[in-house]
Amino acid sequence: METVATEVSIEESYKKLSDHNPLMVQRFGADPYALVYEDRVYMYMTGDDFSYDEKGEVTENTYGNINTINVISSDDLVNWTDHGTVYAAGKDGAASWGNNSWAPAAAYKNIDGQDKFFLYFANNGNGIAVLEADTPYGPFTDPIKKPLISRDTPTCAEVTWLFDPAVLMDDDGSAYIYFGGGVPSPDKAANPGTARVAKLSDDMIHIEGDPKPIENVDYLFEDSGINKIDGTYYYSYCSNFSMTKAAEKELGFDQGEIVTMKSKNPMGPFKRCNPVLKNPEHFFGLGGNNHHCIFEFKKKYYIAYHSRILEEKMGILKGYRSTNIDVLSFNEKGEPSASRGTRKGVKQLKPIDAFKENMAVTMSNSAGIKTTQYGEDAVKYGSGDMIVTDISDGSWISVSGVDFGIDGTDSLTVCIRGKSGGKIHVRVEKPDGEEAGVIDLKGITSKFKEKTVKLDNKIVGKHDLFFVFEGEDFEMLSWKFN
Known part of the structure; x- marks a missing residue:
């Protein structure tokens, strides 16, 4: 075969042929969360979508119009199947009582002999919803017709941002949900006290007992993460932007960085561990909020996160985000440690x-x-x-x-x-x-x-x-x- 003259002018992609990040270019997808099921990774993402002013020009992303969740999946981490956009909130969404769907988390459990899939998301900063389905990609419906967690939930009224869920399915079949964030006041920036953990019920759509504060989370901002690796529970989060240079030097991480804590108990107490991913600005020159998910696939750990490299290629710098995946690094103690964000991404795992x-x-x-x-x-x-x-x-x-x-x-x-x-x-x-x-x-x-x-x-x-x-x-x- 020889290279041929093209009858049409070839359109240019928003990423190089050699690059695997972002995962998709046909639309945006922020705040990624990975669910591994039957040798596939399902990625759930906040449905960033352009907002326009009266002149038809793209405006800054305020997240206020987001009520969908994008779903893609892959068995090789390079070729991704588009499963569409879950209509999660708003008048046409499954949780019609909610206005927004931010920062999804997903889990599955075999209940009465059938695998059931659960999608958790934030109704802006004021509560957590739960949807359920019979497949990883839906259709999703609202089983309880109200928030799973709200301002009326004990210990949650004082949480500044009641959002950003993450779910742990433990080895014994029990499940836990982690959420919260925000800084109540400038004097509390170093220890905001706004992270929470609660045990989920066996049906995955209620909580058991009152949510418990996760204590002494240094400079918490947002973005709950949870993983059990070699018997240790790693809680992860994004640090806030009130850190001083002295605090950064003392603690060993920067503002807007993904940081881990560890425990031998899923509900803590957790103690300080390692930073794992600097703000996207460090790798790509464009900053903003930093949101991640750590997952294991085919006996290797990866970190998914969002960046602004897609909107940059489009020539629009308004805070619209897309998902990347890179390899998660570990230190000599076997703990997650500083990893790198790249445009190249990860290697294809199978043809x-x-x-x-x-x-x-x-x-x-x-x-x-x-x-x-x-x-x-x-x-x-x-x-x-x-x-x-x-x-x-x-x-x-x-x-x-x-x-x-x-x-x-x-x-x-x-x-x-x-x-x-x-x-x-x-x-x-x-x-x-x-x-x-x-x-x-x-x-x-x-x-x-x-x-x-x-x-x-x-x-x-x-x-x-x-x-x-x-x-x-x-x-x-x-x-x-x-």
């Missing part, structure tokens, strides 16, 4: 099988496309099956590390719908790279149907795969090689 049906919304990168809900449940609840849409000349999607085997193939089936016309260029390594063949979309209809074509050139071995679109008014559901 994509070219010969199984792959959803078109499973992508490592893209340019000029959008995704939208497909099917009754997804349209109603926001999350579920998704398709690639808003296709135009030169737009594309890519899948990294696709394995075609030693024998390879020259037969491809795509599932497409739309108006007759248009083409899909099948290329490897880069969007204007070697062309294996072109799919002519003449004769497609408004209903999704499979179209099988013989490519001009056989693809052998492992490659990054690109579908480059020519034309518009068509949508893509899936693909597989034969």
Whole structure:
């Protein structure tokens, strides 16, 4: 195969082909939280979305209009399947009593023989909601029709910011929720006293007993995290922005940094441990709030966090955030320690099988496309099956590390719908790279149907795969090689 002249001008992605951060570029996603289930990582993220002024110009992100949670998943940490946007709060959301959905946390538990999935989030800074579903991506519904935790919950009225939940599923089947943050007054910046932990009931939608303060959290700001690693419980959080240089030197961490504490008990007391991730400004030159999640996958630990590198590439510096993943470092004691944020991200853990049906919304990168809900449940609840849409000349999607085997193939089936016309260029390594063949979309209809074509050139071995679109008014559901 040779590099070919392109019939259309190739659109530029918001990240380099060699970069794996941010995880997706088709929309934003902040405050990431990872749930590992059946060899996949499900990432739940605050649904940052542009706000506009009366002139139609993008305004600063105030978080006030956010009432959705974005969901993606991956089994290789590089190619991510878009599961859509949970309509979590607001008049059309599952928790219609709430206004906002910030900083989600997720957990699952087998209840009466069935795995149930629970999504916790903050109704701005005034309480925690819980939703439940039968799959990791929904549809999610509100089982209690009210806050799980509110200002009326004992010990919580005085919590400045009643938000940012994290959930621990312990080895004995018990569960705990961690939340809270904020600085009550300047004189309390060094020890705000606004972190809380509570035991969750067996049904995961109530709490048992009164929430307990987590004591002596140095310069707490926000962003609860919790992990059990080798028998030790690590509570993590973001430090506040009132730290003096003297305090930073004394404690060994900076303002706006992710910090850990440790305990042998899930409800504490916790003692000071290590900083693990500096503010995104340190790595990328753009700062803001710092929100993280530590998770284990395939016997290795990672840290997910948000940055502003997507909005920077878009030329809009208004505080809209996207999710990154990097490897979590450990010190000689086996404790989480200072890790680095990068644009390159993590290595792909396994190849994509070219010969199984792959959803078109499973992508490592893209340019000029959008995704939208497909099917009754997804349209109603926001999350579920998704398709690639808003296709135009030169737009594309890519899948990294696709394995075609030693024998390879020259037969491809795509599932497409739309108006007759248009083409899909099948290329490897880069969007204007070697062309294996072109799919002519003449004769497609408004209903999704499979179209099988013989490519001009056989693809052998492992490659990054690109579908480059020519034309518009068509949508893509899936693909597989034969």
